[in-house]
Amino acid sequence: MGLREAKKAKTRKLISDIARDLFIERGYGDVTVAEIAEKAEVAVTTLFNYFPTKESLIFDLEEEIDADILAAIRNRKKGQSILDALYQYFFSSKLFNPPDKKTFSGFGKLIRSSPELSSYLRGLWARYENTLAKEIQNDSGVSKMEAECVAKLILEGVSLACNSPSPKDALNLTFKILKNGWNK
Numbered sequence: 593m594g595l596r597e598a599k600k601a602k603t604r605k606l607i608s609d610i611a612r613d614l615f616i617e618r619g620y621g622d623v624t625v626a627e628i629a630e631k632a633e634v635a636v637t638t639l640f641n642y643f644p645t646k647e648s649l650i651f652d653l654e655e656e657i658d659a660d661i662l663a664a665i666r667n668r669k670k671g672q673s674i675l676d677a678l679y680q681y682f683f684s685s686k687l688f689n690p691p692d693k694k695t696f697s698g699f700g701k702l703i704r705s706s707p708e709l710s711s712y713l714r715g716l717w718a719r720y721e722n723t724l725a726k727e728i729q730n731d732s733g734v735s736k737m738e739a740e741c742v743a744k745l746i747l748e749g750v751s752l753a754c755n756s757p758s759p760k761d762a763l764n765l766t767f768k769i770l771k772n773g774w775n776k
Contacts, residue, residue, distance in 0.1 A: 604642045607632045608652035615650060616698040620706040625649075647712035650702070653686070654716055658723055660685070665727050674728060675746075679767040682750050688759055700755070721747050745770060 593601070610632050614623045625646050629639040643649045664681035665674055682688060690696035703709045721743045729739035749766030756762035 600642075603632075603634065603638075605652065607634065607639055607642055608649055611649035612695070612699065612702075615706075616695070616702050620650075620702060620709055645712075647708055650699070650709060651712065651716060657685075658720055661720060661724055662727050665731055673771075674731060675767060675771050678746060679763070682753075683760065683763060687750070687754055688763060717747055717751060742770075 607628065611623070611628045614628060614631070625639060626636055628649065629636045632639070639649075643652075648654070660681065661678070664677045668674070668677035703713055721740070724747065725736070725739040725743035728734065728742055729736055732739070734742075746766075749770065750763065753759050753762035753766055
């Protein structure tokens with residue numbers, strides 16, 4: 593990464609971190625974009641060059657996560673199943689190993705408390721589902737419907753696990769059921 597790209601990435605992260613902290617502290621609706629820009633020492637127009645909407649400020653890793661999900665499938669070990677590769681990715685991801693558990697907990701509460709952020713997250717997960725379904729279909733040759741069903745089940749299971757009192761246990765159970773089936 594060149595100097596210019598590194599500076600842009602640093603500015604983007606700073607803006608997102610400031611927005612996240614303000615939103616967690618005071619609530620999503622009580623913080624303005626102008627206030628975030630001022631605190632980050634950038635113009636509002638600059639802020640919108642990095643983030644197209646107020647909602648996107650809080651989801652600074654959305655492109656990275658989408659790419660990482662695909663990379664987990666594309667770069668898996670020879671003979672490793674798609675499910676095993678995705679399990680390994682999610683189990684070791686920031687979703688289940690947050691660097692700052694207090695901030696991550698506040699982030700989750702913030703999302704659940706804001707209809708705008710909850711809606712944005714649902715749209716984001718729908719995009720992940722579409723991307724994942726296409727990759728599953730291309731990689732495995734299953735039908736479009738089967739790939740969409742599997743992608744939906746995987747990501748709904750991950751979402752359920754993220755909001756569980758015991759996230760890693762819920763993730764383990766999700767992938768165990770997906771891999772072995774449920775025959776009750």
